[in-house]
Amino acid sequence: MKMDGKTVLITGSTDGVGRYVAAKLAAAGAKVLIHGRDKVRANSLAGEIRRQGHAEPTFYPADLSSLAGTRQLAEAVLADHGRIDVFISNAGIGSRTLGAERRTSADGHELRFAVNYLSGFLLAYLLLPLLKAAAPSRIVNVASLGQHPIDFDDVMITRGYNGGRAYSQSKLSQIMFTIDLANELKGAGVTVNSLHPATYMNTTMVREGGITPISTVEQGGEAILHLAAGDDVAGRSGLFFNGMYEAQANPQAYDVTARKKLRTLSLELTGLA
Numbered sequence: 001m002k003m004d005g006k007t008v009l010i011t012g013s014t015d016g017v018g019r020y021v022a023a024k025l026a027a028a029g030a031k032v033l034i035h036g037r038d039k040v041r042a043n044s045l046a047g048e049i050r051r052q053g054h055a056e057p058t059f060y061p062a063d064l065s066s067l068a069g070t071r072q073l074a075e076a077v078l079a080d081h082g083r084i085d086v087f088i089s090n091a092g093i094g095s096r097t098l099g100a101e102r103r104t105s106a107d108g109h110e111l112r113f114a115v116n117y118l119s120g121f122l123l124a125y126l127l128l129p130l131l132k133a134a135a136p137s138r139i140v141n142v143a144s145l146g147q148h149p150i151d152f153d154d155v156m157i158t159r160g161y162n163g164g165r166a167y168s169q170s171k172l173s174q175i176m177f178t179i180d181l182a183n184e185l186k187g188a189g190v191t192v193n194s195l196h197p198a199t200y201m202n203t204t205m206v207r208e209g210g211i212t213p214i215s216t217v218e219q220g221g222e223a224i225l226h227l228a229a230g231d232d233v234a235g236r237s238g239l240f241f242n243g244m245y246e247a248q249a250n251p252q253a254y255d256v257t258a259r260k261k262l263r264t265l266s267l268e269l270t271g272l273a
């Protein structure tokens with residue numbers, strides 16, 4: 001896929017692997033829409049891209065721990081653009097971000113479920129008109145190999161909470177949504193795939209978790225770029241990749257009933273129902 005003249009939105013691109021992907025796509029000629037909360041880091045990325053002689057990205061600040069903030073992001077993008085060729089849903093918090101105790105979003109939802117999954121679910125639906133306008137277009141959901149089945153009796157993990165389970169549940173939710181949305185979008189010219197970029201890349205999320213990095217941001221970034229722009233994945237949809245290779249996700253991802261329950265719940269929680 002040629003990136004010249006393409007418009008790409010990458011959430012969570014002020015830092016980590018998203019920042020790497022944004023810089024690479026700008027260098028490939030894409031019009032890049034960057035997102036995060038931190039203006040200083042956004043300006044530093046925009047300056048880096050500009051100094052390298054590429055089109056300066058537009059920064060869309062938004063806090064995805066709030067559904068109102070997520071909607072504002074979509075509205076700002078919809079107001080400024082008539083098409084999106086690639087939407088990379090990458091923003092996320094780790095299993096130990098903000099400490100070990102259970103936290104909730106502005107809307108009262110378990111925080112990792114809200115930031116890592118629910119905001120991306122809502123954004124994908126709100127931005128669908130722009131993706132359809134750019135067909136063939138792509139959605140890439142940056143998930144993880146860390147996957148924990150959803151207990152539908154306690155999705156917000158009010159009992160026996162731990163950050164690892166919450167993170168892994170949010171990541172499996174992204175993968176289930178990917179399969180579900182791919183089915184819904186059959187024939188619409190919009191593909192949607194998810195991936196585990198790389199294991200313990202050297203990013204803020206990993207370092208603040210006290211984990212010693214074992215992969216580089218470049219490794220994970222190239223895997224994301226493969227799904228965003230690779231010719232070999234053109235037209236392929238509903239898949240999960242481990243790095244550069246197609247892989248199997250947790251069995252719950254292939255459970256039609258579980259996916260339907262998650263969809264119904266997500267539509268309700270986001271107000272899309």
Ligand SMILES: NC(=O)c1ccc[n+]([C@@H]2O[C@H](COP(=O)([O-])OP(=O)(O)OC[C@H]3O[C@@H](n4cnc5c(N)ncnc54)[C@H](OP(=O)(O)O)[C@@H]3O)[C@@H](O)[C@H]2O)c1
Pocket residue numbers: 011012013014015016017018035036037038039041062063064065089090091092093115116142143144145196197198199200201202203204205206
């Ligand atoms: N690191 C790994 O080894 C690894 C492995 C598997 C999967 N992943 C996935 O890869 C993705 C990127 O992770 P990373 O390691 O690059 O993380 P990172 O360096 O910590 O960057 C996270 C990004 O998400 C944004 N973000 C976090 N909370 C947000 C919020 N409430 N609202 C808006 N933006 C928010 C941050 O922006 P601001 O700081 O500007 O708010 C930042 O740009 C995540 O989805 C993660 O789960 C990472």
